[in-house]
Amino acid sequence: MRVGLFVTCLVDLMRPGIGFAAMRLLEAAGCTVQVPAAQTCCGQPGYNSGDRKAARALALKTLKEFAGCDYVVVPSGSCAGMIRVHYPALFKDDPAMIESVNRLSARTYELTDFLVNVARLENIPGTYSGSLTYHDACSGLRELGVQAQPRALLAKMPGVKLKEMDESTACCGFGGTFSVKFGDISASMAEKKCAHIIRSGADAIVAGDLGCLLSIEGRMRRRGDRQTRVLHVAEVLAGENGVCK
Structure with a gap:
């Protein structure tokens, strides 16, 4: 293939x-x-x-x-x-x-x-030990129906503990050019998303879109949070970018 x-x-x-x-x-x-x-x-x-x-x-x-x-x-x-x-x-x-x-x-x-x-991957090559919460990015969720798929893959990793946040499907405020055109609204949405992440108690926030992750990480660090990891789902599944292998 x-x-x-x-x-x-x-x-x-x-x-x-x-x-x-x-x-x-x-x-x-x-x-x-x-x-x-x-x-x-x-x-x-x-x-x-x-x-x-x-x-x-x-x-x-x-x-x-x-x-x-x-x-x-x-x-x-x-x-x-x-x-x-x-x-x-x-x-x-x-x-x-x-x-x-x-x-x-x-x-x-x-x-x-x-x-x-399609590929029906069963054996996840990476390993991870810790808790995480998942943010459902807007386009993947609403245009492609991506929601259960990343969770199904993460569930195959014995060390992963998924802690669902409130409003995981709500927009993080990035929205591409939206965050430039409507900066104040975008920042408020990101702040709300970060509050949900913190309340979940997870060690890491994971998503499938880097744009969302950059927006979330920027807001998290401005809030003074240097501990919560911000990871793409591919990094977790593959054991890349400093994630435990």
Whole structure:
């Protein structure tokens, strides 16, 4: 099974270890992983800001780069959602391209969704000992139905104790350009999310979208919390980025 790993801009620039963790998980599931070196952005920032021309150009670039893959896997619900849900909308009036775009969309998955429902990964390569709480990022949850999948994978790790926080499905306030355009509202939402995390009593907050994690971690540290770990689910499952192996 040839899987193309779409690393995402944030992972590449801010925490590349997530990409390596995703690769380790895919390889553990028996996949042959390809990482197109020229990949860049999925086009979501432009799309959300109304720049359909730029978004289409990046979509066409992505389509070309991942053409030879059986599946495209993304360690981000928002970027996976862009490809799977919004690429077809971008090309709905383009009969020359819509068939190819729909094929790409249909074979694109968020990482944990792919590992559970396609690759059916049973043996988790990493180990972890401690408690964690899980934040359900908006795009993965609402566009792709990702909620049970990460929890099912974490449940296969004997050392993990999941402590569900209140309102785990509520937005953390990041929302991409939302956090720039509506900074005060975003900060208030992040503050509420952090309060729920602390009340859960978990040692770590885990999520499947780095954008959410950066927003949450920034707020946690400004609150003076230096202890709560902020981890991508791929890092926990693969035992990467300082997580116990």
